[in-house]
Amino acid sequence: MATHAVRVSGLVRSFGDRNVLDGLDLAIAxxxxxxxxxxxxxxxxxxxxxxxxxxxxxxGDGDIAVAGEIAVAFQDSRLLPWLRVVDNVELGVRPGRGTAALAEVGLEGRERAWPSELSGGEQQRVALARCLVRExxxxxxxxxxxxxxxxxxxxxxxxxxxxxxxxxxxxxxxxxxxxxxxxxxxxxxxxxxxxxxxxxxxxxxxxxxxxxxxxxxxxx
Known part of the structure; x- marks a missing residue:
């Protein structure tokens, strides 16, 4: 098993002449x-x-090492409005896993709903399901x-x-x-x-x- 899931060393990131990150080091187990x-x-x-x-x-420069697949959740759920909820969850993964993932986040039975039919909290639940279905x-x-x-x-x-x-x-x-x-x-x-x-x-x-x-x- 990897010692670190994420390791950042000497990370510098600049916008113009300003270093927003200035030699940052961070490790996450x-x-x-x-x-x-x-x-x-x-x-x-x-x-x-x-x-x-x-x-x-x-x-910028520096080293970034990540041990395995990354999933990202944003403030905006970023669901595709033209896809049903289950299709948003299964985007890019093998079909058939979305139903169980939605049940995990308390949205069992909402697989065929459109994103616009969900509340903000429900949309974030779908976003979490979309992240975690990828393990x-x-x-x-x-x-x-x-x-x-x-x-x-x-x-x-x-x-x-x-x-x-x-x-x-x-x-x-x-x-x-x-x-x-x-x-x-x-x-x-x-x-x-x-x-x-x-x-x-x-x-x-x-x-x-x-x-x-x-x-x-x-x-x-």
Missing amino acids: PGEFVAILGRSGSGKSTLLKAVAGLDYDVT PRVLLADEPFGALDALTRIRMHDLLRELCAKHQPAVLLVTHDVDEAIELADRVVVLHEGRIGLDVPAHDADRTHLLRALGIGVAA
């Missing part, structure tokens, strides 16, 4: 859930895109619950925990929500000016400490 926090422009989404191999127009070694998630209401977010947190416990992918979650990071992750990483400013186990993460690491003032 198989099955580990890592949440990435940071202020806007700190490099969170740039890191995720680099690991996913989606930063085509960005200059990825690494799940990258870029604020996947950012557009959902508070109650739906809580339900999606519970679902994600259950699915990760079953499938055991390594997870890299980008979020602006400190509480979400502490609740879901094994480890919380704070990016600051393209480097890691703080890296702590979630059970040791203090909300006030994290907010201060993010440069957000906390009232006494």
